[in-house]
Amino acid sequence: MSKKIVVPFGPQHPVLPEPIHLDLVLEDETVIDVVPSIGYIHRGLETLVAKREFTEYVYVAERTCGICSFIHGMTYCQGVEQIMDLEIPARAHYLRTIWSEYSRLHSHLLWLGLFADAMGFENLFMNSWRLREFVLDVLEETTGGRVIQGSCKVGGVRRDISDEKLAAMAGDLKSFETELSDLSEVFLHDDSLKSRLVGVGTLSRTDAYDLGAAGPVARGSGVAIDLRKTGYAAYRELRFEPATESAGDCYARCAVRIRELFSSIDLIRQAVEKMPEGEIEVKLKGMPDGEYFSRSEQPRGELVHYLKGNGTKHLVRSRIRTPTLTNVPSLVKMLQGCELADVPVIVLSIDPCIGCMER
Amino acid sequence: MTYLKRSPWIIHYDASSCNGCDIEVLACLTPMYDVERFGIVNTGNPKHADIFVVTGSINEQNREVVKNIYEQMPDPKVVVAVGICAASGGVFRECYNVSGGIDKIIPVDVYVPGCAARPESIIDGIVKSLSILEEKRTKMNSPAAKKDTQSGGIQ
Numbered sequence: 133m134s135k136k137i138v139v140p141f142g143p144q145h146p147v148l149p150e151p152i153h154l155d156l157v158l159e160d161e162t163v164i165d166v167v168p169s170i171g172y173i174h175r176g177l178e179t180l181v182a183k184r185e186f187t188e189y190v191y192v193a194e195r196t197c198g199i200c201s202f203i204h205g206m207t208y209c210q211g212v213e214q215i216m217d218l219e220i221p222a223r224a225h226y227l228r229t230i231w232s233e234y235s236r237l238h239s240h241l242l243w244l245g246l247f248a249d250a251m252g253f254e255n256l257f258m259n260s261w262r263l264r265e266f267v268l269d270v271l272e273e274t275t276g277g278r279v280i281q282g283s284c285k286v287g288g289v290r291r292d293i294s295d296e297k298l299a300a301m302a303g304d305l306k307s308f309e310t311e312l313s314d315l316s317e318v319f320l321h322d323d324s325l326k327s328r329l330v331g332v333g334t335l336s337r338t339d340a341y342d343l344g345a346a347g348p349v350a351r352g353s354g355v356a357i358d359l360r361k362t363g364y365a366a367y368r369e370l371r372f373e374p375a376t377e378s379a380g381d382c383y384a385r386c387a388v389r390i391r392e393l394f395s396s397i398d399l400i401r402q403a404v405e406k407m408p409e410g411e412i413e414v415k416l417k418g419m420p421d422g423e424y425f426s427r428s429e430q431p432r433g434e435l436v437h438y439l440k441g442n443g444t445k446h447l448v449r450s451r452i453r454t455p456t457l458t459n460v461p462s463l464v465k466m467l468q469g470c471e472l473a474d475v476p477v478i479v480l481s482i483d484p485c486i487g488c489m490e491r
Numbered sequence: 492m493t494y495l496k497r498s499p500w501i502i503h504y505d506a507s508s509c510n511g512c513d514i515e516v517l518a519c520l521t522p523m524y525d526v527e528r529f530g531i532v533n534t535g536n537p538k539h540a541d542i543f544v545v546t547g548s549i550n551e552q553n554r555e556v557v558k559n560i561y562e563q564m565p566d567p568k569v570v571v572a573v574g575i576c577a578a579s580g581g582v583f584r585e586c587y588n589v590s591g592g593i594d595k596i597i598p599v600d601v602y603v604p605g606c607a608a609r610p611e612s613i614i615d616g617i618v619k620s621l622s623i624l625e626e627k628r629t630k631m632n633s634p635a636a637k638k639d640t641q642s643g644g645i646q
Binding site for chain 2: 151171179192197198262264485
């Protein structure tokens with residue numbers, strides 16, 4: 133039997149922009165076990181609820197993660213609105229849905245780029261990020277911020293989008309969709325990419341379910357869980373099907389995200405079409421008293437904000453559970469038995485967001 | 492830009508940032524902003540790097556990592572703190588695991604403001620740091636400095 137050696141991976145390393153540390157136990161070139169250790173970017177922002185008023189905490193919630201910041205803010209706001217029994221206007225729901233879907237587009241394109249980079253395909257990385265700038269431009273024009281939007285508030289949204297702008301946004305999606313088709317053609321049908329992805333880092337359906345995988349990791353293994361189906365914001369009035377694949381390998385997870393990109397475009401179009409007239413916010417009355425589990429679908433999977441208030445302007449407790457943390461056990465399972473050279477691709481395939489995970 | 496005589500290489504480390512500034516640092520490298528046209532290359536190896544770009548603030552776990560990377564970089568070197576968290580802790584300054592800005596651990600040459608810092612301002616900050624880098628190099632290669640280190644500095 134060959135000797136076991138331990139190779140440390142991270143926290144500062146060329147593959148990921150974010151720090152995560154993995155101890156890879158190797159036998160020759162094969163990974164037999166993985167010990168993740170986290171905490172490099174733990175800030176402890178949940179305790180800030182005691183120092184910020186519940187209306188101000190939206191800013192902190194948004195900065196849990198710079199990639200899916202809007203969805204963090206929205207999930208927090210939805211939780212507080214539920215505790216306060218607040219019915220927000222339909223137009224605010226639709227605007228939140230549109231911004232959520234643009235966030236998903238930018239997050240998935242960012243991931244596609246990093247994924248290509250992990251495979252050593254730099255041209256594809258650059259092209260994915262070039263396309264992503266289109267989405268960021270829309271976010272900047274409509275909210276004022278590229279990556280941190282700050283457009284969500286308890287009781288609605290801060291900014292409206294004019295009907296002309298909405299129509300223009302829907303129109304611009306056409307050329308974006310064409311470019312996206314060209315890009316996805318490479319990801320799904322290029323031989324060199326397929327040889328890196330097909331059959332690599334396989335996670336079975338049972339394992340995905342048992343290990344509590346979330347989002348595209350679960351859906352890539354055939355578990356059709358998509359929180360948008362619970363009908364928060366305007367999703368109850370829009371048609372879409374969760375994208376699933378059955379193979380459970382890196383290719384399947386990539387295919388799920390690419391199909392979600394197209395489904396997001398479709399959702400934005402539907403939301404623009406059905407956009408109701410009216411107010412975008414309601415006035416707040418009283419203070420939150422009670423507790424609520426606010427759940428939503430982040431680009432990476434299920435996001436939970438648990439919030440508890442006691443009738444004062446400060447919440448008593450906020451607890452955030454993010455999809456990357458729940459995907460780490462699945463990642464350990466995927467890495468067992470793979471080759472050392474495949475580790476970067478497999479780590480990237482769960483779309484790790486360490487900023488969210490460690491908060 | 493007359494002082495841009497060489498290709499400066501950067502190393503980026505995320506010290507408890509929310510990702511917002513990190514993806515903007517990466518956006519600087521991609522076609523829209525493309526800092527590679529100035530010869531700026533992102534490297535993962537501290538021994539290859541001239542400019543240390545740090546996002547986010549210092550906490551107990553990453554204190555040593557930041558210090559290690561800085562110490563491994565060859566002289567002359569400059570540090571660019573990107574975003575308000577790297578400058579002071581930003582919105583997280585009151586969190587129990589945030590000790591403050593990067594300057595608590597290593598000397599910072601340029602602070603880039605913003606939450607998240609925009610790619611334009613990050614590029615601006617890096618370009619500013621280039622002149623500081625050049626100054627440090629001249630100082631290092633001056634006869635007075637060479638006299639101090641008889642074994643000879645980097646030529």
